[in-house]
Amino acid sequence: MEISVKLDDLLYARRMTLTDLAEKVGITLANLSILKTGKAKAIRFSTLAAICAALDCQPGDVLAFDKDNVSVKG
Amino acid sequence: MPRKQHLFVVTHWLLKALVVLCFVAMAMFGLGLGGVVVAAIDANHLGIPENLEGIPRVDALSIGALALIGILACTLLVLFALGETAAIVESAISGDPFVNRNARRLTLVGWLLLAFVAVQFLMHLTINRIAERLAAEHQLPADAMGTISFDSGVSPVALLAVLLIFVLAQIFRHGSEMRSELEGTV
Numbered sequence: 001m002e003i004s005v006k007l008d009d010l011l012y013a014r015r016m017t018l019t020d021l022a023e024k025v026g027i028t029l030a031n032l033s034i035l036k037t038g039k040a041k042a043i044r045f046s047t048l049a050a051i052c053a054a055l056d057c058q059p060g061d062v063l064a065f066d067k068d069n070v071s072v073k074g
Numbered sequence: 075m076p077r078k079q080h081l082f083v084v085t086h087w088l089l090k091a092l093v094v095l096c097f098v099a100m101a102m103f104g105l106g107l108g109g110v111v112v113a114a115i116d117a118n119h120l121g122i123p124e125n126l127e128g129i130p131r132v133d134a135l136s137i138g139a140l141a142l143i144g145i146l147a148c149t150l151l152v153l154f155a156l157g158e159t160a161a162i163v164e165s166a167i168s169g170d171p172f173v174n175r176n177a178r179r180l181t182l183v184g185w186l187l188l189a190f191v192a193v194q195f196l197m198h199l200t201i202n203r204i205a206e207r208l209a210a211e212h213q214l215p216a217d218a219m220g221t222i223s224f225d226s227g228v229s230p231v232a233l234l235a236v237l238l239i240f241v242l243a244q245i246f247r248h249g250s251e252m253r254s255e256l257e258g259t260v
Binding site: 027031032034035039040041042043044047 | 255257258259260
């Protein structure tokens, strides 16, 4: 997918585990794991806002656009 | 159990009962067809007269066999359509009806009902043609033709129902796509 999730880097920088983040954000570890591994098809603004609040960052720090991996939908 | 679940359960039972009825009807029509075939093979032994109310025996038996084959085909199509519909209702009972498989099932039901309408139309056309030919050939009275006429033309309501089923299948397909997208939303 052309959008990649940089949760790993953010968690490492903040010395946090995925479980800690799941507790802070209030979503299940399974869903957060889906997001981290890039298997999620979409992310709600509320989830993104909660992650940004928990990690004290901006949405652009969590998500990145990879232009070499673009799949055009008709 | 919520009220909508009651509706699904009752519908499921009704569909299952109709499936059983279809099997019984098919057995009866099959026996009828067998009877017509036996009558055609062994007509003289069975004492069937050459003329049945002015219609030659061979023609009368042909019309009977044709009608029974058509009815058997229609019943078989309805049986498959009922089975697929029962499977859709079953998935609704289990709480997960918006899946791609149900969209495919609905499309199949649409095609089966369209085939039903086509068979009905062909039967109507063929048997009426034979009846008209017989009436002309044997100079039968007008009421004699009425007795062998198979009057079940295509109803516009049936065609509308088929169209609605195809539309519903498309909606189901869209719904299942939305559902799968929602499942991947975090």
